[in-house]
Amino acid sequence: MPDQPTTPDLPDPRTQYHSGEFPEQTHEWPGFDHKLDPKADHGESTYRGSGRLLGRKALITGADSGIGRAVAIAFAREGADVALNYVASEQDDAEEVAALIEQTGHKAVLLPADISFEEPARGLVRDAVSALGGLDILVNNAGYQQSCEDLSELTSDQFDKTLRTNVYAMFWITQEALPHLSEGASIINTTSIQAYDPSPHLLDYATTKAAINNFTKGLAAQLAPKGIRVNAVAPGPIWTPLQVSGGQPPQAVPKFGQKTPLGRAGQPAELAPAYVYLASAESSYVVGSTLHVNGGETSP
Template sequence: MTDNAEMIHEDGLPGHESQLEPKPEWQPRYSGSGRLAGKVAIITGADSGIGRAVAALYAREGADIAIVYILEDDDAAETKRIVESEGRRAITIKADVGSRKMCSRIVEETLTAFGKVDILVNNAGEQHPDKEITDITEEQLLRTFQTNIFGMFYMVQAVRPHLKSGAAIVNCTSVTMYKGSRELLDYSSTKGAITAFTRSLSENLIEHGIRVNAVAPGPIWTPLNPCGGASEEKLATFGEDTPIGRPGQPNEVAPSFLFLACEDASYMTGQVLHPNGGIIVNG
């Protein structure tokens, strides 16, 4: 684990998974088949929620994992334990993806530990609910964009020289990009940017044999929402407005990240998968 040399500011988000009840379900739902054997993946926001579930599934499929997180040391240590319990190697890197300098360090430490990078999962993100657009402070607006979309640019810029043909990038966008969110104006805006970034980057890198895709989860039970990322009113019925009628679990989203990272998706780039409980979106 690496200590930050710079001050990290975060308003209690994404929160500790270890303190959340009920606990999110991260456990892979099936036996591995070696689809990522010998691969190395960097996963941002991998200490909890969707990131932890992706790390667990990738490890089961044979990948070594660089676990990038911002605050929750205990959650990151638990994700590391989970990866190692699958027989794979793991390192934890405490860093803010909103800093270009730290993103370069993330890649450097991954290369030092594992010698290469095959997969980048841009999953880290933050959200802050506001009922009125006038309630969004300049600091919050800048911070949300810095983490959610600037961080993806910084991570790709840092890792790009080390990605070879056959590598994959998987970005985390959101159902809010497609249907909007009245309380998450800045967050949903960044998710729109992420989708456009995914489509554009896929065209930019395809001639180099690097695929770029995204996953757009619906309401998923992770620390992000109950620890301040959603209003109390929204939490009271969280996920109930989906056709399935409940929030999803992280291990119901992770298979989308696996599919896009492995050779099963060799003919897919610039695309978005939608594990969202049955919400119909176009795109």
Template sequence: MRQSQSFQPAIHEEPRMPGTEDKMADKPDWRPRYPGSGRLVGKVALVTGGDSGIGRAVAALFAREGADVAIIYMANEERKDAEHTMAIIESEGREGLCLQGDVGCRQFAEEAVTETVETLGRLDILANIAGEQHPDDEVTDITEAQLRRTFQTNIYSMFFLVQAARPHLRKGSAIINCTSVTMYEGSRNLLDYSSTKGAITAFTRSLSKSLAEDGIRVNAVAPGPIWTPLNPYGGQPPEEMEDFGKNTPMGRPGQPNEVAPAFLFLACEDASYMSGQVLHPNGGSIVGS
């Protein structure tokens, strides 16, 4: 495992909620369900939020399909999770790179891309998965610091990473952004979060048109309620956790390994005629595309 130096600029913000999968009693299921078929052999992927949850499942599946994978995680509390993900990547016979820092900081985003290319040799797939959410019952409860932080992590980071990655991407490369079912259905207590997800969907569709002529595909995945550290560690009100995901037609939250295949499909040549699209692993909720 290759571990980069930590880069965490001083930012005035509300307390963060690092989600530590290692400490969860009911651990999310990240394991790929099938043997690999070599769909990403020779590719290099950079996965933000790759230490746990959907990011870990995506990193594991990419590695199983033959990619070398760099992951980004934010907080020191998440280091053990990140090391576990690195062990998963290496157990698939692939090379991994572990980067710690704030994806909402342009300087770190540039350094993360540079280190990925210098260490793993290239960059073919950018999976923008890292995100944060802070529930508030009233719009007046959302502080300016929280609003800025949520947008910085969820959408600014995607601009910064795409800008840094752009010179390294070539025909056949793929960018996959993580939006959310809340972009389509709205969310009464995640106003700032769902707003960033709307921005991500618009960013995905616009960027796809910008890069299509160069053969670079840009798509997104809009998960529904997925069992990851984000929610029990403050992403949802504690009193609502018992019923988390039960309002979907399937009556349960999804697992990260039920979302990762959507990222794989959009990353590989199976999706060679798709760009500007959104896939919806959301437990059966019918939403606009």
């Protein structure tokens, strides 16, 4: 009998990425990828594209690190030109992402802006359209998250900044982008497991993520007749600078993500394929949906 084909070893999702404890660490906001210990995996050495976004033009907010960085790398390797938005102090991280994009032969545009204010947020879209020569993918990913253990200590300033960064910016940027989007375009918003299972210390952040869910579904129904699809991705606990720059209490960092059924935090690289799917024509019948990438945590 001929030799039977061998089955390749399948990666165990429990240990496919970092599965131990994290060193306790605190970074100054907004956090920097190059200071994170251990480094997050954005798919730099693993993501392989197949031309699913060839010729597309994408704007991604919060693209210097974390999920946004992973999505930018994946989009470029799938054939897209990418405009990267970030806070100005994150310039070094953003330049690293731009270099990775340019290695694919596609265009990277660096657009620092504080999108918690209306004019910079709207100007970001205008600058992206001008530099890219159009726009057909918008990823509203940037987020502000600061842990606060007691409602009595949650200031109006923090509550306002969280809503402005996570909700108002999404509204401003999406509204400004709409005149440039035509049929076949895709809008993808980053929500969170926090929208469904809010942590007591993240009341303001969780509130914004629930709002993003509703905004996504309502806008999806409004734009579907125009051939523009709107969807969302809901990450679980993902290892990014957001977590160690005030997003989690310092004492919670070592065991971050270990209560998930998989027993570990996720990595940004594990999120990027969901965004690629929602941006590509492969998801042409997916409208107003939320993809949950959360290690098995309970979600609707």
